[in-house]
Amino acid sequence: MRIIMSQSKEEAIKVVADMILERVQSxxxxxxxxxxxxxxxxxxxxxxxxxxxxxxxxxxAFFFMLDEYLGLPLDHPSSFKVYIQxxxxxxxxxxxxxxxxxxxxAESPAEAGxxxxxxxxxxxxxxxxxxxIGTNGHIGFNEPGSLKTSRTRLVHxxxxxxxxxxxxxxxxxxxxxxxxxxxxxxxxxRSVVLLATGKSKADAIKFLLNHHDVADCPATYLxxxxxxxxxxxxxxxxKINLKI
Ligand code: F6R
Numbered sequence: 001m002r003i004i005m006s007q008s009k010e011e012a013i014k015v016v017a018d019m020i021l022e023r024v025q026s027x028x029x030x031x032x033x034x035x036x037x038x039x040x041x042x043x044x045x046x047x048x049x050x051x052x053x054x055x056x057x058x059x060x061a062f063f064f065m066l067d068e069y070l071g072l073p074l075d076h077p078s079s080f081k082v083y084i085q086x087x088x089x090x091x092x093x094x095x096x097x098x099x100x101x102x103x104x105x106a107e108s109p110a111e112a113g114x115x116x117x118x119x120x121x122x123x124x125x126x127x128x129x130x131x132x133i134g135t136n137g138h139i140g141f142n143e144p145g146s147l148k149t150s151r152t153r154l155v156h157x158x159x160x161x162x163x164x165x166x167x168x169x170x171x172x173x174x175x176x177x178x179x180x181x182x183x184x185x186x187x188x189x190r191s192v193v194l195l196a197t198g199k200s201k202a203d204a205i206k207f208l209l210n211h212h213d214v215a216d217c218p219a220t221y222l223x224x225x226x227x228x229x230x231x232x233x234x235x236x237x238x239k240i241n242l243k244i
Contacts, residue, residue: 001222002229003209005237009197010042012233016130016195017046019229021056023128028060033129033181033189034088035066035140036080038168039197040132044087051092058094062123066131066140067180068102070109070154078169102152102179109154112179116152120185129189133196136160137204137217141180144216150182164200183221191227194219196236205232206239 006012020043023030034040051058068080075082081101089099100119106112120126131139138144141155155178162174186192196205207217208230214220222228 001225004229004231006231006233009233009235012195012197012231012236013042013046015231016043016193017050019193020047020128020130021050021054024058024061025054025056027127028057029062030127031062031064031123031125033064033066033126033186034084035130035132036083037132037165039195040130041087043130043195044084044091048088048091058092058098062098062100063088063094064100064120064123064126064181065102066129066186067155067178068104069175070104070177070179071175072104072172074105077171102181104179109179113152113154116179116181117185120152120181120188126189127191129186129192131186131192131194131222133194133201133204133208133219134161135164135200135204137207137219139183139194139219139222140186141178142183142186142218144218146183146215146218148187148213148215148221149184151185152179152181154178155180183218187221187225189225191229192222192225193229193231194222195231197233199235199238201236202239205230205236206241209240 004015065080072079102116103112136144143158157176166174208219211220212223
């Protein structure tokens with residue numbers, strides 16, 4: 001595991017935006033896995049600005065979304081699909097055909113999960129997976145208790161996750177289930193970057209750094225990945241007390 005301790009939130013955001021940009025510049029056909037959420041909004045804002053400045057060509061890149069709520073009408077304003085259209089696809093003029101979304105409108109969630117796994121396989125796999133972290137240590141929507149071998153599947157959101165995301169959900173009631181890449185799916189990525197910013201993530205980061213393979217904090221599963229980078233701002237790193 002590589003840890004990048006940034007001097008400010010802005011620096012942490014820039015580090016992650018640069019990783020995506022540099023990956024696509026050096027390998028234009030890259031397959032990138034994308035997270036959503038409040039942490040990622042400024043990352044995409046920076047990525048869009050820097051990509052325009054550097055005239056980065058994204059036309060051969062492909063993106064897999066990490067997760068999506070179940071049970072929402074198509075193009076619901078709080079869906080992760082609309083999120084990524086708003087923050088990345090439209091500002092960079094990317095084509096819808098360059099994105100894969102968990103097929104939440106498939107007949108059965110089991111088939112939807114298997115279908116997404118098949119699409120990931122056919123793409124050649126994710127080169128760079130970007131992740132945030134929940135205050136309870138979830139990655140994607142792999143809540144505490146998720147298995148290390150889990151694949152894309154229907155997941156039930158915890159009360160903590162629903163409370164943390166409720167403010168983002170202005171239209172209708174908050175969904176209690178989602179389709180999420182599994183831990184095993186995420187670990188198959190060739191490299192993984194997790195960004196944590198803000199005080200609310202400090203406990204999860206402290207736990208992550210002091211523990212290994214603990215189902216109660218799924219992010220701990222990432223530590224065995226050979227190319228895992230953790231990017232922290234000073235607030236997220238504020239409770240680190242490594243037991244070395
Ligand atoms: C989002 C996702 C989640 C978020 C996490 C942190 O696609 O999979 O794991 O990364 O819940 O959310 P924020 O950044 O809103 O604190």
